[in-house]
Amino acid sequence: MTKFQQDELQQLIKNFLFEQNCIETYHHCISVGDYAFELGKRYLENPEQARIAGYLHDISAIYPNDQRIAVANKMGITLYEEELEFPLIIHQKISKEIALNEFNITDEAILSAIECHTTLKGQYTDLDLVLFIADKIKWDQVGEPPYLVGLMEALDKSLENAAYYYVDYLLNHNIKVIHPWLWEAYLELKHDLG
Ligand SMILES: [Fe+2]
Numbered sequence: 381m382t383k384f385q386q387d388e389l390q391q392l393i394k395n396f397l398f399e400q401n402c403i404e405t406y407h408h409c410i411s412v413g414d415y416a417f418e419l420g421k422r423y424l425e426n427p428e429q430a431r432i433a434g435y436l437h438d439i440s441a442i443y444p445n446d447q448r449i450a451v452a453n454k455m456g457i458t459l460y461e462e463e464l465e466f467p468l469i470i471h472q473k474i475s476k477e478i479a480l481n482e483f484n485i486t487d488e489a490i491l492s493a494i495e496c497h498t499t500l501k502g503q504y505t506d507l508d509l510v511l512f513i514a515d516k517i518k519w520d521q522v523g524e525p526p527y528l529v530g531l532m533e534a535l536d537k538s539l540e541n542a543a544y545y546y547v548d549y550l551l552n553h554n555i556k557v558i559h560p561w562l563w564e565a566y567l568e569l570k571h572d573l574g
Pocket residue numbers: 437438471472497498
């Protein structure tokens with residue numbers, strides 16, 4: 381991606397999100413994308429994929445939680461029971477659809493990272509891991525994430541260590557619903573880190 385293309389994509393995302401009053405989400409997306417790019421330089425052949433995935437990962441914020449089931453149905457997205465129970469998680473799948481249909485992102489690797497940025501999934505790629513971790517480090521809430529110090533320490537070891545640290549943290553902190561992809565990722569990370 382040239383600087384021009386990058387600016388252009390940022391502008392399109394800005395227009396899209398500002399039109400729906402999702403200003404915070406815009407800043408979060410850019411910060412995650414830029415951080416994912418930096419992190420990606422260490423692990424990925426093409427860190428630009430991480431930047432694009434980050435810029436678009438929460439683009440579905442235009443739909444509030446109470447609309448997400450209906451929107452997903454309309455888009456033909458299949459939902460798990462866990463997603464019906466806790467519709468917040470659906471936003472990762474809706475973001476993927478918007479990236480594909482509104483922003484013409486056809487790179488399957490980028491779409492995959494967007495689609496699993498909240499839960500991760502089994503058979504994750506390094507790009508999936510980079511976006512997942514970047515989103516947790518540059519989170520969308522006020523102040524510093526409570527897991528940040530441990531996560532950064534784990535990240536010094538590897539992407540897998542960082543992802544495992546975060547998922548393990550979640551599982552030990554009153555997680556409301558365990559998404560099947562999160563559980564798959566957890567088992568696989570645990571196995572890989574053996
Ligand atoms: Fe998200």
